[in-house]
Amino acid sequence: MNMDKSGNFSEWYNGIIKEAELCDLRYNIKGFIVIMPWAMRSINLIYDVYERELQECGHFPAFFPSLVPEKSFLAEKEHVEGFTPEVMWVTEAGGKKLEERYALKPTGETSIYPMYALWVNGLSDLPVKIYQRGWVWRYETKATKPFVRGREFLWIEAHDVFASSGQAKEQVAEDISIAKEVVWRQLGIPFIFFRRPQWDKFAGADDTFAADTLMPDGKVLQIATTHLLGQHFSKAYGIRYMDEKNEMKHAWQTCYGPGISRIYAASVAVHGDSKGMVLPFCIAPAQVVVIPIMRKGNEEKIFDAAKALKQRLAGKMRVELDARDLTPGFKFNHWELRGVPIRIELGERDLASESAVLVTRDDGKKRSVKLSELEGEVAREGAKLDARLKDKSSKLFKSALDSAKSEEEMAEKVNAGKIVEVPFCSEQKDGEGCAKAIKEKYSIDVRGTVCSFFDSEEVALEAKSPKGEKCVHCRKPAKVMMYVSRQY
């Protein structure tokens, strides 16, 4: 593989998926993909990291059914309207037509909240902080793209219940900080957490916050969302608690959905280069590949040494030995394409000097390392590689941020792949007209007001008003500064 990522990202991405065997698109239901081992191993590692962070913030795992009776599904009006067009229905079972249809859940609220209504009674039952690892189904009508948009997708959904609106808001801030820890600090994927405009929020929420990263084609990808649900669902499902004054109150809720397969897609897209994938150290299925460099006569000696080395490293890192009967060059390409962070070459001369050649995937740099110091060197070089990936991705992301005062300037910059800040009349319902007009004329999407940048501590749940600016479209006084871009 030798392909320019920025030149034709879509071709590059589809090429990687096929060549590195990340998924198979030939499953015979449209929009359903088969995730192959190399991708699934990284996805499981992303789950591990995300679940660990959620648990450290007091969340516990649980399992709620995949099917939802139509009755439960219909309880919250806005939610129903938002999701019904995408629902797949089970109507037959055991050879008979069911009396009631069951929805394959497109998201967990309707499966989970009837239970919360049973579990929450008093203040001592709060907060509830529970997550589910799994997959859901949405009968998408938009074009599907592997790991990015499908009719069955892998995610985590955390559903929290609180006694006050303030605690719910704190949870949203915590959700955002978890995303920063996992997606930015560990995986090196930059993003902006936006507060979505009111016309683009989750069906049934008061407010939606969502992380957008930038793909190499200049389109943003939403990789996680967290919603202030207010009391919409607690009223619809009867989630109530008795407060200090013995009064029954409706609870305040949040839900948080990191898209695990989308985060994987972003890590492939953001870090990859013309040779293929470049995986951050913590999600590489193999962090190190050991390649014996053999020539006629020394095969056994070199192979034995490589095998011994692999076994020595195995308890301390994820390591593979490539002992196939193929040329070193073929193997180099094979593992570079798959993004293995560190390659260790072991040949006759290395062995004689009790050393090995260590090659880092991102910069291709080779260095000779003492065999006795390999564990430490691998850890150090892995950390350095991660730091370089972050440095590169954050520079690129920041260089894509721009601003514009006029519609023409905005369009020009978005066309050049930028995420552009513009004055906008309103984030409330009355701003929707301008958003539609921009979408229609330029295919540009309004993403929202900035809530938090990936590398900043600041979190602003409310938008700030600019002074003396005019809406980029209607030229009325602007109430907010809004970011716009193209989107997936």
Next chain:
Amino acid sequence: MNMDKSGNFSEWYNGIIKEAELCDLRYNIKGFIVIMPWAMRSINLIYDVYERELQECGHFPAFFPSLVPEKSFLAEKEHVEGFTPEVMWVTEAGGKKLEERYALKPTGETSIYPMYALWVNGLSDLPVKIYQRGWVWRYETKATKPFVRGREFLWIEAHDVFASSGQAKEQVAEDISIAKEVVWRQLGIPFIFFRRPQWDKFAGADDTFAADTLMPDGKVLQIATTHLLGQHFSKAYGIRYMDEKNEMKHAWQTCYGPGISRIYAASVAVHGDSKGMVLPFCIAPAQVVVIPIMRKGNEEKIFDAAKALKQRLAGKMRVELDARDLTPGFKFNHWELRGVPIRIELGERDLASESAVLVTRDDGKKRSVKLSELEGEVAREGAKLDARLKDKSSKLFKSALDSAKSEEEMAEKVNAGKIVEVPFCSEQKDGEGCAKAIKEKYSIDVRGTVCSFFDSEEVALEAKSPKGEKCVHCRKPAKVMMYVSRQY
């Protein structure tokens, strides 16, 4: 909770599930349960152990869709006949009737094997060793029981492909040895791996091997199966490879299904006692609970010390601090019911002597331990507790094994909760009549011939013929020694 397990197991089990908050049965679709955090945390730990072992034996994770087009579902005749009565069908999506129904997969073969047909071409593609962690759906008509039988259940399924029948048989032996490592050595649950009689095998298999453990009510529970699929599916789905002579050959397949929620049910049932659950160390969500023993005046000092101790232990084990404003006695019961292996009590006198009281859950023994030595003591006592659980469970299991020569003796012993070995006419189709007669007359089930015991290295894929014995039912010469029991 104070309840005799053997006296009324069903009441005990239902009591535990409710009191320890393992699952909620009030979800409003029959046979679908909600798994609550305390159970889900252990189930995730069982997944971790099982997946690690599968990976060490060369398996990789993958993800295959939950839905199967009717066409694919119908490819293997016997399989279809076996599973169709239990299938739930998706027939509507996006507000429209679908052109083709989609089955919610009751097991993965029909979802996976069309892909294997694409992936396997030559010898270098073999073996395929892939597993999926997840859940499947079966519209059960039998009575459901939490974690034991439901219409949606959690498991792992591994699907392997080989070039020869011999390699497939070796895989079955490996599957059995993985079950021994996880289910017996780590979780202390004894079992027999049976070769099921021909009339009771997996729909579409040549041979089915299944692990049965013994529940406290004298009924056996199948917790894992592995199947020699032969070439049935490779012929139905076209999974072929080119051999050394450039001839296209159909592959040989196996599939392996450890029932993760059933293994959890077994660990609750086998190890529990009159006070509640007793969890093996490796699957306890909290291995240690620290309980400060406070009295008026020293609250702050004791709480601070307990908190510091919890933080010190936290990186090395799964530990919780119970700092609730409740009596120590209430807390002891709370955590005993939930099966936490080790309790650490920290009071004024302990602190003065730089020690703590360590209590083991299974035997209730208390000992004073130096604070500085706690990490080591916890690890040692955890291992000893596991050893005691295994000693107890294996003795009980072995004491339940018996044999009989006549139908009456067999019935008497099975009624007393035994798993009874009897001479049986045949494990082939011609033995089915006797099995049905026994089932009808005594509600006794024929489980199969012994393939391997949990604590033995021996594996016998073929049944051995007894000499001079007569079938317990028809009195014809017996071809096999068969175990019978009551079953879940």
